[in-house]
C-alpha cells in the first residue's frame with residue numbers, strides 16, 4: 092500500500108506543483124500551451140478566471156469540473172461576450188493596463204451585440220471571432236486578428252460570405268470593394284493613417300454610419316473636405332436625409348481616386364450607387380435654370396482647361412529645356428501653378444463657383460508667367476542669332492572688301 096501511494100505521489104508531483112496555477116492544463120495541454128502565449132497569461136489570468144472549477148483537483152475531471160467550484164464549462168457565444176466584456180468593463184482592473192473599458196457597452200449597441208445577446212444569433216461576431224479565445228494577443232501584435240492590416244480579412248470572413256450575409260439581408264460586397272479601393276490598396280501597402288473597416292464602423296459599436304454621420308467619419312481624417320462640405324449648400328440637403336454626404340459622390344467601400352468626371356459625366360446606367368456618382372445624378376448640366384447644373388458644368392470645364400493648359404505648358408518648357416536653355420524659373424512657376432490647382436481641388440466641396448474660379452485663375456497666371464518666360468528666352472536667343480548672323484555678314488563683307496583691295500594693286504603691278 093505504501094509503495095503505490097509513493098509512486099502515485101511522485102507521478103503527480105509535476106502536476107501538483109502546477110495545480111495552484113494551471114492544474115487544468117494537465118489534462119488540457121493544447122489550451123494550456125495557447126494560454127501561455129497569450130496576453131492574458133501576462134495579465135495574470137488562469138483557466139479558472141474564465142471557466143471556474145477547481146484547479147487543484149487534478150486527479151479527476153469530475154472534481155476539477157465541480158459545479159460547487161463555479162465551473163462554467165464551455166461558454167456559449169453570448170456567455171463569453173458577457174464574461175470577456177464584464178472583466179473589460181472593470182475600471183479597477185483595466186486601469187493599471189491602460190485599456191479602455193467601454194468595449195462591452197459599445198458591443199451591446201452594435202448590430203453584432205444585439206444579434207448575439209438579444210437573439211442568440213449563431214452568425215454575428217463576438218469577441219472571440221475578432222480576438223480569439225485562448226490565444227488572445229494585443230491588438231498591436233501582428234498575430235492578432237484585430238491587428239490593423241488583418242481587420243479586413245477578419246471582418247471579411249463573415250462579410251464576404253454570401254450565404255451568411257443573405258440570411259441577414261446585408262450586402263456581401265464590402266470586403267471586395269474595400270480591397271480594390273484607394274484605402275484598401277494603401278492599407279495593404281502598409282501606409283500609416285489609412286482606414287480599415289474598424290476606423291469607419293468602430294470595431295465594437297459596428298453599425299453602418301447614418302446619412303448625417305458619414306461626413307464626420309470620413310472627416311476625422313479628411314478635415315479640409317469636411318470643413319468645405321459643411322460650408323456648401325449640400326450640408327443642409329444631407330441633414331434633410333436627401334444626400335449621404337461624402338458617400339453620395341465617392342462611395343463607401345470602393346472609394347477611388349476622384350477625377351473631373353465627377354462634375355459633369357453621367358454615371359453608367361447600371362452603376363452601383365455604393366460606388367458613388369457625381370453632380371449629374373442630381374443636377375441637369377444642360378438646364379440653365381438649374382444653378383447646381385450650371386456650376387457643375389463650369390467646374391468640369393474649368394478644371395479640365397486648367398489641367399490641359401498646365402500640361403501643354405510643361406511640354407513647351409521641357410522642349411525649350413531640351414534645346415539647352417536654362418528654365419529653372421519657369422519650372423518653379425509651373426510648380427506654383429500645379430500647387431494652386433491642387434489646392435483648388437478640395438474647394439470643389441464648397442460648390443462655390445467664384446471662389447474656385449479665382450483659384451483656377453491663379454493657376455493660369457503662373458502658367459502664363461512660365462510661358463512668357465520661355466518665349467522671352469527664345470526671342471532673345473533668336474535676336475542674338477540674328478545679330479550674330481548680321482555681325483558675321485558684316486565681317487564677311489569687310490573681309491571680302493579687304494581681299495579685293497589687296498588683289499587690285501597686285502593686278503596693277505603685273
Ligand code: HEC
Nearest residue numbers: 115118138142143144145146148149150151152155164165
Ligand atoms: C483529469 C483531467 C481533467 C482535468 C484536471 C480538467 N479537465 Fe476539463 N475536461 C476533461 C475532459 C476529459 C473533458 C471532455 C469531457 C467532458 O466534457 O467532461 C473536459 C472538458 C472541459 C471543458 C469543455 C466542457 C464542455 O462543456 O464542452 C472545459 C471548459 C474544461 N474541461 C475546463 C477545465 C478547467 C477550467 C479545468 C481546471 C479547473 C479542467 N477542465 C480540469 C478533463 C479534465
Ligand code: HEC
Nearest residue numbers: 115116119122123126131136137138140141165166171224
Ligand atoms: C480569457 C478567458 C479564457 C481563459 C483564460 C481560458 N479559456 Fe478556455 N475557453 C474560453 C472560451 C471563450 C471558450 C469557448 C471557445 C469557443 O467557443 O470557441 C473556451 C473553451 C475551452 C474548452 C473547450 C474547447 C473545445 O474545443 O470545446 C476547454 C477544454 C478549455 N477552454 C480549457 C481551458 C484551459 C485548460 C484553460 C487554462 C489553460 C483555459 N481554457 C483558459 C475562454 C478562456
Ligand code: HEC
Nearest residue numbers: 175176179190191194195198216217218221230237289294
Ligand atoms: C467585430 C470585431 C470585434 C469584436 C466583436 C470585438 N472586438 Fe475588440 N477590438 C477589435 C479591433 C479591430 C480592435 C482594435 C481597434 C480598436 O481599438 O478599435 C479591438 C480592440 C480591443 C481591445 C483593446 C482596446 C484598447 O484599449 O486598446 C480590447 C481590450 C478588446 N478589443 C476587447 C474586446 C471584448 C471584450 C469584446 C467583446 C465584448 C470585443 N473586443 C469585441 C475587434 C473586435
Ligand code: HEC
Nearest residue numbers: 130133134140174175178188218222224227228229230231
Ligand atoms: C478576468 C479578467 C479578464 C477576462 C475574463 C478577459 N480579459 Fe482580456 N485582458 C484582461 C487583462 C488584465 C488584460 C491586460 C493584460 C496585459 O496587458 O498584460 C487583458 C488584455 C486583453 C486584450 C489585449 C488588449 C491590448 O491590445 O493590449 C484583449 C484583446 C483582450 N483582453 C480580450 C479579451 C477577450 C476576447 C476575452 C474573452 C475571451 C477576455 N479578454 C477576457 C483581463 C480579462
Ligand code: HEC
Nearest residue numbers: 202206214215216220245246249259288292294297298299
Ligand atoms: C463572425 C462573423 C462576423 C464577423 C467576424 C464580423 N461580422 Fe459584422 N455582422 C455579422 C452578421 C451576421 C451581421 C448581421 C447581424 C444582424 O442580423 O443584425 C453583421 C452586421 C454588421 C454590420 C451592420 C450591417 C447592417 O446593415 O445591419 C456592420 C456595419 C458590421 N457587421 C461590420 C463589421 C465589421 C467592421 C467587422 C470587423 C471589425 C465585422 N462586422 C465582423 C457577422 C460578422
Ligand code: HEC
Nearest residue numbers: 243246250261262265266269286287288291299300305343
Ligand atoms: C472609409 C470608411 C469605410 C470603410 C473603410 C469601411 N466601411 Fe463599411 N460602410 C461605410 C459607410 C459610410 C457605410 C454606409 C453606407 C450607406 O449608408 O450607404 C457602410 C456600410 C457597411 C455595411 C452595411 C451594408 C448593408 O448592406 O447594409 C457593412 C456590412 C459594412 N459597411 C462592412 C464593412 C466591412 C466588412 C469593411 C472592411 C472590409 C468596411 N465596411 C469598411 C464606410 C466604410
Ligand code: HEC
Nearest residue numbers: 273277284285286290308309312337341343346347348349
Ligand atoms: C483613418 C483615416 C481615414 C478615413 C476615416 C477615411 N480616409 Fe480617405 N484616405 C485616407 C488616406 C490616408 C488616404 C490616402 C492618401 C494618399 O495616399 O494619397 C485616403 C484617400 C482617400 C481618397 C483619394 C484621395 C486622393 O486623391 O488620394 C478619397 C476620395 C477618400 N480618401 C475619401 C474618403 C471618404 C469618402 C471617406 C469616408 C467614407 C474616407 N476617405 C475615410 C484616410 C482616411
Ligand code: HEC
Nearest residue numbers: 306309313316317320336337340349350351353436437439
Ligand atoms: C457633391 C459631391 C461630393 C461630395 C458630397 C464630397 N465630395 Fe469629395 N470630391 C468631389 C469632387 C468633385 C472632387 C474633386 C475631383 C477632382 O477635381 O479631381 C472631390 C475630391 C475629394 C478628395 C481628394 C481631394 C484632393 O485634394 O485631391 C477627397 C479626399 C475627398 N473628396 C473627400 C471627401 C469627403 C471626406 C467628403 C465628405 C465630407 C466628400 N469628399 C464629399 C465631390 C464630392
Ligand code: HEC
Nearest residue numbers: 324328333334339354369370372373374382383386387442
Ligand atoms: C444627391 C444629390 C446631389 C448631388 C450629387 C449634388 N447636388 Fe448640388 N444640390 C442638391 C440639392 C438638393 C440642392 C439644393 C437645391 C435647392 O435648395 O434649391 C443642391 C444645391 C446646389 C448648389 C446651390 C444652388 C443654388 O441654387 O444656389 C450648387 C452650386 C450645387 N448644388 C452644385 C453641385 C455640384 C458642383 C455637385 C457635384 C460636385 C453637386 N451639386 C452634386 C443635390 C445634389
